[in-house]
Structure formats: structure tokens, C-alpha cells
Amino acid sequence: MLGNYYPDQLSEDQLYQSYKLIPYGLGSSIVMATIVAALHWYLVPQVIVFVWFALTFIIVLVRSFLQVWFYKTRKRAGINFKKWHRRYILSLFAAGFVWGNAAMFANFHQSDKHQILVAFVLGGLAAGAASASSMFKYSFYFFAVPLLFPLIVYFLISEDGVDRTMGVITILYFVFISFTSRNIFKTTVESLIFKYQNKDLVNELHRSNQFALNKVEELKQEIEARKSMQGELEILSKSLEEKVHQRTQMLNETNSVLQMEVSEKIKAEKALKKNEWKFRSMFETAQEGIWVFNSNCRLRYVNEKMAHMLGYTQLEMINHHRRFFLHHPPQTGGNSLLFKEGIRQITLKKKDGREFWVLESVSFLPGPNEQSKMILGMVTEITERIKKEKKIEELNSQLKEVNKELDAFTYSVSHDLRAPLRTIFGFSEILIEDYGDKFDETGRMYIDHLQKAANRMKSLIDDLLLLSRVSKSDMKRLRVDLSKIAKEIIATLKTEYPNRKVEYQVEDNLIALCDSGLIKIVLENLINNAWKFTSERETAKIEIGSITEEGKNVYFVKDNGAGLDMTFEQKLFKPFQRLHPSTRFSGTGVGLATVKRIITRHRGTIWVQSEIDRGTTFYFTLDG
Incomplete structure (x- = not known):
């Protein structure tokens, strides 16, 4: 009824007031949308929140543009009420529809606080619309219905009692603000009509x-x-x-x-x-080739060293099957045959087709499931090593042949050479016994030289046989008391040479893990040498003991004898090398070579320190 008074002027003013109030609603929309989006950013998929926020912002821009366009059109040429009224109503509906979709956020979380917050925000917007969008009779509903309807439906279909209660409260709230909107509409229209009627106020008051x-x-x-x-x-x-x-x-x-x-x-x-x-x-x-395969034996990662080893670039190798790089891949079976955890030798194929040997260490990298498991391979090229091993095998084969010949030679020395020596000894003894009175002094001297040379030859043969035996004899490592063996050797020498004046010192409890028979040969040679080379001293001094160097036991035999010229140290442990004339000190030159070989078999070392006329000390280790 109110709209029947001054209808054209009333409609235009209602439209003008509606567009005038648009900025107030837009400001609250931006603030509320930002709050809702921020609070749901980690509760709802971020893409959905972002799309909703973007639509809200677009609606704000569209309504702002609509207001500016309306003002410009009104000032310039007047307005078409129906068109601008439809545009206003459509903008309200679009804004309400976008805001109403905020209710769908509740489908992605179970937070009652956030649901209530959305309800308050939407309710606040509806309340704001009741005051800002009620210039026309039903304009408020074009915003409030799409705004609150999705929320009411969500609350009412929920099985939660609280949600259903919220749904009823929202309906009552909608009814309440509908009445408020209706009253605001009436009041606004009345105020406008009152303004129009002011011109005829007196007549109207009477009527x-x-x-x-x-x-x-x-x-x-x-x-x-x-x-x-x-x-x-x-x-x-x-x-x-x-x-x-x-x-x-x-x-x-x-x-x-x-x-x-x-x-x-x-x-x-x-x-x-x-x-x-x-x-x-x-x-x-890494200096080693590294490649990583997935559970389907497809190459996923490879370093530069591995690519260079095969002659490819890293990019060329990616995603190839492992069989592609193997020179002899398994013809049957699945992928499990291509990988075995551990270290093994395999042959790979270069880009140019050449094969080469590698040592590959394979380990499995676990994943969340069987399909995500990865296989890591660390690869070292050993082609040169394989060639060297084959060469060593050939040399070992040759060495076995040489050893066989050496055994034959040893057998010959042991049996064939001893027979002539026994003949020389026998006939020289017969000559002395039967014809000794017929020889003059010179003849007897010749026979004496003959016997000494034969004895020296016998000693040389014995030393050579000993040197051969110590190289091939079985070795049994036991705890051996070196002090006891040294004392026994010195006691024997004192019995053989009772007139020698020798002071000796043997350290007690010299225990070593070694072969007792072989170590006795070592001590006999070293102590006999010390005894021999101190024969020119009025009082000989011999010391057997040990020291510790770098955590290892080092044993030594020390004397104050004639000493050695260290210039010829390299010759000392070689067979038949003598640093003193035989007229001064007897010997075959094989003893120290025998000692060196025994120490080497024990994975030890031997060295010497000496000064001429000031004595000699031999040091050796037995534990490598």
C-alpha cells in the first residue's frame, strides 16, 4: 500500500539508497571472508578454501564496479529502473550463494567451534543484509536464503544433536531477521513517503x-x-x-x-x-661407481663415475633395465635373480660392446612398501686385478714347476753329492793310516787340506739342505720360551769351548708365539755367530733380550765382537755372502739366509745394527 504513493520517485530513491549502501556490505564481506579462510586453511583442502575466497573477492569487485557504473549512468543520462533493479538483485543472490557455500567446509572437519564460527559469520552477514539490503520488499531474501539455506540443511541432516539444535536456532534467527528486514523496509519507505508528502502536509494531516x-x-x-x-x-x-x-x-x-x-x-x-x-x-x-635401481630393476640414479665407467652420460642411462648393462644377464627367472644382497663379481657391458669385470656391493634400501624399495649398488672395476690374478696363477704354476726342480736338485745334493764326499773322507783316512809314515810334511799338509775342504763341502751341503727344509716344512705356532732355548744353546757352546771367557745375559720369560723347531734354528745361528765373532775378544759379551716398539715385541741378540760394515748390509741375508774372510772366521754364508727365511715365514722382519770392532745387534719380530 505504501508504494502506491509517488511510485516512480519512491522506486528511484529506493534503488539509489540500495546502491549507496553497497560499500558497507563489501567491507564486512572482505573482513569476514579473510577470517573464515584463515581459520579453515589447515582444516579444509587448501585448493577449496582458495577457490571459495577467490569467488568471494570477485563478487566484491563486481558489486563495487556495479555501484560505480550506477552512479555514472545516473548522473549522465538517468537510469532504467528494471535493469538496475535486476542487476542489484542478481548481485545480492550471487553474494549470498558464494557465502552460503562456506557451510560445505564442515564436511572436511569435525570441529564444532569452526562450525559455530561459520554460523555466526553467516548470521552476522544476514543481519547486516537485513539493514543494508531491505530497500525493496523482498530484496533481503535474495541474499539471506542462499546464504543460510545450505547451513540450515547441513545442521538438520546431521546426526549430531548439537548440529540439529544449531539448525533450529538458525531457522528461528532467519525468521527473526526477516521480520526485522520487513520493519526496516516499512520504515524506510515511510520515511521516503513522508518526505514526499511534506509538501501537502496540512491537507494530509486533516485527511x-x-x-x-x-x-x-x-x-x-x-x-x-x-x-x-x-x-x-x-x-x-x-x-x-x-x-x-x-x-x-x-x-x-x-x-x-x-x-x-x-x-x-x-x-x-x-x-x-x-x-x-x-x-x-x-x-x-665418489671414486666408486654408484647406481640405484627401483624394485622393477629400472635405473633411477647414477653418479658420474659409474656413467664414465660404462661409456654413457648419466641421462642416457636413466630408466634402463639392469639387464641392459649386464654382459651375460640371466635368461630365465624374474628380477630377483638380477640382485643378490652382498658382494660379488659380475661382468658389465660398455656402450661400445666391450665387457669388463667389476666388484659390486649390493644393499637394499627399505621403503614404506615393497614397491618403493630401492637397490643400491657400489661398483669397483677390477678388470686389471683379474688380469693380474690370472698372471699370478700362471706364475704360481711356473713356481710349482721350479719347486719341483728344486726338490729334485735337493734330492740330488742330499744323495748324489754325499757319496763322493764319503769316498774322499774314506780314502784320505786310509792314506793317513796306511801310508802316513811314507809322506813328508808337505804330503801330510795336502791331505789335511783335502779333508778340511771335504768337511767344508759337507757343511755347505748340510746348510743348503737346512735352508730348503725350513722353506717347506709345516709350521705349528705355539707359546715357546725363547729364554730357555737360548740358555741351552749357550750351555752347549760352553761345553764345546771350555777355554773361552764369555759373559752372557739372557732375559727371563721371553715368550713368543712361533714354531719351536724353526725358532731354535734362528737362535742357534744368531748365538753361534755372536760366539764366533767374539772369539778375538779377551772377554766376550753376549746379550739376548727384547724391547717394545709400536706395541710389538722386538727380540735381539747382541755381542761385542768384530762388527760389520753396514755398507754391505743388503748382502748380509743372501746365501753365500760373507763379509769376513774364511781364514779369519769360518762359515758357509748360508746361516743368516736361513734365519731370514724363517722370520719371513713367521710374518716378521729382521734387521741389523753394527759398527766395525764395536759389536753387532740383530733385531727380529715374529708377529708381523
């Missing part, structure tokens, strides 16, 4: 005095209702402020926790990048 009185009464009732409503709104406002304050505190606490988590995440990401860089550097600069 409608009773109507005015009734209207005043209605307004009084409405004012009372508004006061009552305002009280309720104040209570709701205080309650809302308390909840907002509590929510703000919760948000501050959550923000602090999030800041700590972000800081820790940043540190973890930095550490991860640093470790990744270290791993990548180690992977690319």
Missing part, C-alpha cells in the same frame, strides 16, 4: 489524522519491541564479545604454537637441504 494517531500507536509498540529487541541484542553482543575474547586468546596461543612449529620446520628444512647437499656431493664425487 489522515486518525491514521497518524494509529500509526503513532503502532510506532510506539514497534519502538517498545525494538527496545526489547535491543536488550536481547545487547545480551547477545556481550556473550559474543566474551566468546570472541576467548577465541582471541585461543588464537594467540595457537599462533605461538604455530610460530614454534614453523621455526622448527624451517630449521629441519635447512638441515635437510644441508644433508641433501652433502649426500649429493658424496654421491657425485
